[in-house]
Amino acid sequence: MPLVKAGYVVLDCAEPEKLAVFYKELLEGEQTEATANRVEIQGADGTRLAFRRDMNATPPSWPRPENSLQAHIDFVVDDLDAVERRIVGLGGRPLEAKEAPGPYEERGYADPSGHSFTLRRVTASAPKQG
Structure with a gap:
């Protein structure tokens, strides 16, 4: 029997009901x-x-350079455009307008409380650049 039963990523926010x-x-x-x-x-x-x-x-405050990104959530998706439309429709917003270079495509977003997350076509294996 495992010692740890479940793991959660926990986001602090003013209104947990809305963010959930x-x-x-x-x-x-x-x-x-x-x-x-x-x-x-x-x-x-x-x-x-x-x-x-x-x-x-x-x-x-990410992506401001004076406050580097400490943690964020990555979601793997098939259709970046379709998921972006859903994010915006739910109250999220894009953080980066350009496509990331490299072997995978990714886009950055903020949820309604400002927490950042990334959509990726495939799971990243390379370290963050910049």
């Missing part, structure tokens, strides 16, 4: 648990995310 809806819809998932200060979801593919209330939360 964004990711639940994007990942075509379901809410698995909710308390006054935390909401957990599981995407159709098994991705587990949690959103914790932080009344002092401020949006990350």
